[in-house]
Amino acid sequence: MTETGTRTTDPPVSRLPPPGEAAPLLDARQITKRFGGLAAVAGVDLAIRKGEILGVIGPNGAGKTTFVNCITGLDKPTSGTILFRGEDITKQPSYAIGRLGIARTFQVVKPLKQLTVRDNVAIGAMFGARGRERTAKQARERAEEVLTRVGLAHRIDHTSSDLTIPDLKRLELAKALAMDPELLFLDEVMAGLNPREIESAMELLRQINRDGVTLFVIEHVMKAIMGVSDRLVVLHYGKKIAEGKPEEIVESPQVIEAYLGERFAKRAKMAGQPERMTREGVFLKASLPEAEAWKPSLPLPGETLLEVRDLASGYGQVQILWNVSLEVRQGEVVALIGANGAGKTTLLYTLSQLVKPKSGAIRFEGRDLTRSRPEKVVGAGIVHVPQGRRLFSGLTVKENLLQGAYLRDDPAGIEEDLEWVFGLLPRLRERASQLAGRLSGGEQQMCAIGRGLMSRPRLLLIDELSLGLAPLIVDHLLDLISQINQKGTTVLLVEQDVQVALEHAHRGYVLETGRVVQSSPAAQLLEDPRIRQAYLGL
Amino acid sequence: MRAARWILLAAVFASLLVLPRVVTSYKLLTYTTVLCLAIMAQGWNFIGGYTGYAAFGNVAFFGIGAYTTGLLMLSKWQLSFFPALFAGALLSACVATAIGVPVLRLKGHYFAIATLGVAEAFREIAGAWNSVTQGATGIDLPVRSDSAFFYYTALGFVVAGVGLTAYLAKSKLGYGWVAIREDQDAARMLGINTTMFKVAAFALSAVFAAIAGGIIAYQNIHVAPNDFFKIEYTLQMIIACVIGGTGSVWGPLLGAAVYQLLSTFIWSHFLELHPTVLGAIIIFFVVFLPRGLMELLRRLAAVARGGRFGSDILLANVRASRLD
Numbered sequence: 001m002t003e004t005g006t007r008t009t010d011p012p013v014s015r016l017p018p019p020g021e022a023a024p025l026l027d028a029r030q031i032t033k034r035f036g037g038l039a040a041v042a043g044v045d046l047a048i049r050k051g052e053i054l055g056v057i058g059p060n061g062a063g064k065t066t067f068v069n070c071i072t073g074l075d076k077p078t079s080g081t082i083l084f085r086g087e088d089i090t091k092q093p094s095y096a097i098g099r100l101g102i103a104r105t106f107q108v109v110k111p112l113k114q115l116t117v118r119d120n121v122a123i124g125a126m127f128g129a130r131g132r133e134r135t136a137k138q139a140r141e142r143a144e145e146v147l148t149r150v151g152l153a154h155r156i157d158h159t160s161s162d163l164t165i166p167d168l169k170r171l172e173l174a175k176a177l178a179m180d181p182e183l184l185f186l187d188e189v190m191a192g193l194n195p196r197e198i199e200s201a202m203e204l205l206r207q208i209n210r211d212g213v214t215l216f217v218i219e220h221v222m223k224a225i226m227g228v229s230d231r232l233v234v235l236h237y238g239k240k241i242a243e244g245k246p247e248e249i250v251e252s253p254q255v256i257e258a259y260l261g262e263r264f265a266k267r268a269k270m271a272g273q274p275e276r277m278t279r280e281g282v283f284l285k286a287s288l289p290e291a292e293a294w295k296p297s298l299p300l301p302g303e304t305l306l307e308v309r310d311l312a313s314g315y316g317q318v319q320i321l322w323n324v325s326l327e328v329r330q331g332e333v334v335a336l337i338g339a340n341g342a343g344k345t346t347l348l349y350t351l352s353q354l355v356k357p358k359s360g361a362i363r364f365e366g367r368d369l370t371r372s373r374p375e376k377v378v379g380a381g382i383v384h385v386p387q388g389r390r391l392f393s394g395l396t397v398k399e400n401l402l403q404g405a406y407l408r409d410d411p412a413g414i415e416e417d418l419e420w421v422f423g424l425l426p427r428l429r430e431r432a433s434q435l436a437g438r439l440s441g442g443e444q445q446m447c448a449i450g451r452g453l454m455s456r457p458r459l460l461l462i463d464e465l466s467l468g469l470a471p472l473i474v475d476h477l478l479d480l481i482s483q484i485n486q487k488g489t490t491v492l493l494v495e496q497d498v499q500v501a502l503e504h505a506h507r508g509y510v511l512e513t514g515r516v517v518q519s520s521p522a523a524q525l526l527e528d529p530r531i532r533q534a535y536l537g538l
Numbered sequence: 539m540r541a542a543r544w545i546l547l548a549a550v551f552a553s554l555l556v557l558p559r560v561v562t563s564y565k566l567l568t569y570t571t572v573l574c575l576a577i578m579a580q581g582w583n584f585i586g587g588y589t590g591y592a593a594f595g596n597v598a599f600f601g602i603g604a605y606t607t608g609l610l611m612l613s614k615w616q617l618s619f620f621p622a623l624f625a626g627a628l629l630s631a632c633v634a635t636a637i638g639v640p641v642l643r644l645k646g647h648y649f650a651i652a653t654l655g656v657a658e659a660f661r662e663i664a665g666a667w668n669s670v671t672q673g674a675t676g677i678d679l680p681v682r683s684d685s686a687f688f689y690y691t692a693l694g695f696v697v698a699g700v701g702l703t704a705y706l707a708k709s710k711l712g713y714g715w716v717a718i719r720e721d722q723d724a725a726r727m728l729g730i731n732t733t734m735f736k737v738a739a740f741a742l743s744a745v746f747a748a749i750a751g752g753i754i755a756y757q758n759i760h761v762a763p764n765d766f767f768k769i770e771y772t773l774q775m776i777i778a779c780v781i782g783g784t785g786s787v788w789g790p791l792l793g794a795a796v797y798q799l800l801s802t803f804i805w806s807h808f809l810e811l812h813p814t815v816l817g818a819i820i821i822f823f824v825v826f827l828p829r830g831l832m833e834l835l836r837r838l839a840a841v842a843r844g845g846r847f848g849s850d851i852l853l854a855n856v857r858a859s860r861l862d
């Protein structure tokens with residue numbers, strides 16, 4: 001009676017929120033992480049609900065891993081608050097966060113190399129959420145259970161440094177699971193697995209989730225993330241640009257933009273092409289039968305500068321490039337595009353001999369550079385502006401530029417070129433005596449290109465020109481590339497933003513899973529619907 | 539196999555026990571020195587071997603142990619040897635903790651150089667603090683000419699050290715140390731309080747160094763800054779660990795014995811080239827057996843059981859030392 005009375009006069013203030021909108025397990029508010037001038041994560045609000053599988057996607061450099069680093073205490077966020085079960089954990093050290101019940105895997109696997117697989121996992125069981133309940137011996141027994149679960153029991157007594165990449169990914173998962181987490185962050189645990197292994201990994205994730213573990217899954221394997229996630233979040237340039245059910249996300253124009261570049265998305269719209277990708281479209285693989293694989297056919301003006309034949313390359317036992325053939329002619333700008341992990345960066349590394357080719361041939365101006373050394377390649381006139389810039393952060397801008405002229409011994413010419421670079425990039429003249437590490441992201445990229453130019457290259461290899469840079473700076477750098485090109489330097493450009501790359505190139509090559517699947521004049525590639533598939537449909 | 543190992547150990551231990559009865563007391567001094575080196579090396583093994591932090595200043599704790607032991611025995615309380623020795627060990631552990639908290643944040647060669655600097659600082663302090671340490675002249679301890687006493691004391695600590703290492707290696711502390719050595723970020727994410735674990739290893743290594751310092755101080759009667767804070771002691775403990783096998787239970791003891799044996803042998807055969815030859819041998823160990831003699835013994839044991847020697851793994855070791 002009284003109850004009814006209360007209800008009519010005074011609506012009850014429910015202590016418990018309605019189901020489905022329960023207080024999130026983890027609530028990250030306005031997380032920002034800056035590295036120098038670059039905001040890797042910029043004001044991200046993200047709530048993880050108890051019991052869900054939350055998928056996170058976004059192009060390279062979107063800030064996905066940095067976000068996880070912030071949550072797990074490996075990087076301290078520049079600003080923002082993180083609540084776990086309502087408790088503020090923003091300032092907690094990572095070991096304490098681990099003990100609270102948050103575990104993670106590392107994208108670049110971090111096995112404890114000299115230890116056996118069992119000991120690797122036992123350490124997780126020893127120090128994780130329920131570590132205090134276990135002796136070292138019990139933890140070793142627990143390790144066996146976990147390893148059986150992830151399908152690694154047959155390797156239990158192997159030293160972890162002997163494992164293959166897929167097994168190392170399983171080991172990462174096992175270590176994290178052994179910590180009995182309530183919330184588990186998985187950073188690309190499926191990269192490098194074959195389709196059948198991906199199927200079983202997906203099933204394993206669902207099982208783990210059914211056992212009460214909330215999952216946060218970062219994954220580039222679209223099929224997998226679409227299949228397992230209850231919800232998806234899309235990060236781009238450190239910002240959250242979309243959030244929702246997987247089927248809503250794939251149709252979001254913003255996501256297409258994030259993956260293919262703003263201008264590409266606009267163009268697709270204008271051309272009247274369906275900017276909505278169907279789910280099938282996302283999964284469709286733009287692979288060509290071997291017989292149809294591209295062979296250079298169009299004769300182009302200019303002499304062949306760089307000729308690559310059937311190049312195979314990779315790291316250790318992992319092969320990345322398979323029979324890659326391409327050529328770059330004198331005076332061209334050639335764009336190399338393809339999805340994450342297609343092998344673009346590896347190709348540049350192989351050309352500059354930082355990664356040794358397994359087979360095939362590289363010829364530059366008729367000279368064989370297949371089995372050369374990095375410094376000889378520079379001497380021959382090929383200069384690599386690497387991804388992440390790799391400046392000497394403790395040296396000044398001017399010193400960095402002069403390092404680029406290391407192999408030259410014509411002081412007058414060096415002086416002249418320094419003036420030329422300063423003329424092209426006046427910002428660098430202003431900052432000449434500043435430490436390179438203190439520059440903003442865009443200035444660092446300018447400095448890296450300037451350093452490359454200082455050796456008077458015949459061919460400039462540029463990896464991810466626009467990565468992490470604001471559109472305005474990207475435009476500026478692209479004008480610069482055109483200027484350099486008109487002065488006679490040939491450019492091979494790896495670029496994530498397809499539109500940007502193709503609009504400024506004469507020709508383009510599309511790389512997919514380490515193979516060249518297409519090659520055309522840039523203008524033709526811009527119109528080709530298969531490009532989107534190559535990017536989104538891995 | 540297991541039984542054979544125990545019989546071998548028992549035989550070695552028995553012969554070590556009867557040693558003072560069969561050798562001259564002068565010879566016994568040398569053996570005591572080897573045992574003290576083993577104690578220091580066992581200590582260094584915790585921080586340098588298990589935790590993977592190349593501490594280059596452990597002689598500081600050796601010196602602190604020596605001075606504290608001596609000064610407390612000479613003080614108005616006239617402490618007897620063992621209480622003084624343990625007080626020195628405790629003080630060393632405290633100093634190591636205080637230094638360790640900031641210095642163990644450094645990695646790689648920065649940590650090595652910082653610890654090197656700390657050791658030099660303590661040498662300067664010992665030389666300059668006239669009112670307590672009597673400066674460069676040093677202090678004179680009460681005389682005890684019973685060389686068997688020193689020998690058995692050192693042997694006792696070596697045995698305790700082996701026992702403690704064997705226990706810790708299988709404990710959570712030991713697992714935590716190894717995790718830090720292999721990958722500090724991964725260790726953190728696995729829930730290991732890395733700072734605390736590293737400081738514990740550093741403090742424990744200081745305790746061992748201080749005990750060795752105290753024993754040698756009492757045996758040598760005289761303690762002076764340049765003798766007890768010299769970098770050679772640090773180098774010897776590291777070399778002993780490397781030769782024997784870092785991060786193993788028996789490695790430091792085995793390494794200390796082999797190092798002393800080699801050193802004596804080379805002295806008598808290549809007097810003038812002594813440092814050169816010894817250096818060459820150390821380089822050989824670092825390159826071909828970076829995991830020490832214990833690894834070689836494990837290999838040989840595997841062959842004895844009918845397995846392979848696995849020389850390919852030996853080559854992998856060489857490659858792992860990043861020789862291009």
